[in-house]
Amino acid sequence: MLVKAHLVKGSRAANKADELSKSVDEIDWKDAIQTGKIDKMYVSQLDLYLEKVAGFQNKALHAKGFTKSSKIYEIKKHFYSNQGTATHPSRPHTVKTTQSPIS
Numbered sequence: 001m002l003v004k005a006h007l008v009k010g011s012r013a014a015n016k017a018d019e020l021s022k023s024v025d026e027i028d029w030k031d032a033i034q035t036g037k038i039d040k041m042y043v044s045q046l047d048l049y050l051e052k053v054a055g056f057q058n059k060a061l062h063a064k065g066f067t068k069s070s071k072i073y074e075i076k077k078h079f080y081s082n083q084g085t086a087t088h089p090s091r092p093h094t095v096k097t098t099q100s101p102i103s
Helices: 002-020 029-035 043-052 068-081
Strands: none
Touching: 002 043, 029 068, 043 068
C-alpha cells in the first residue's frame, strides 16, 4: 500500500507541474469559465491571465484582500466584456425588436 500512495503522490505532483507550466495561450479560458474549471485552477494561473490579458499590474495582483474568488470574478468580468454578444450566466440574452408605428 505504501507504494501505491507514493505513486499517486508522484502523479499528482507531475500533473500540477504540467498545469503550472502552461502559458496563458495554452489554457482554454472559455472552457474553464463555462464549465467551472476556473474554480479549481491555481492562483498563479489566474494571476497570469490577469497580468497578461486583462492588464493588471503585478502589485495589484498581490494586494491584500485580492482573493482567489475576487480574481475569478475579475477574469469572468473581463472575459465576458470582451466577448460582445456571448451569453453570460447572470445576464439573460435579450432580443431587440423594432415596432412599426400604427397608422
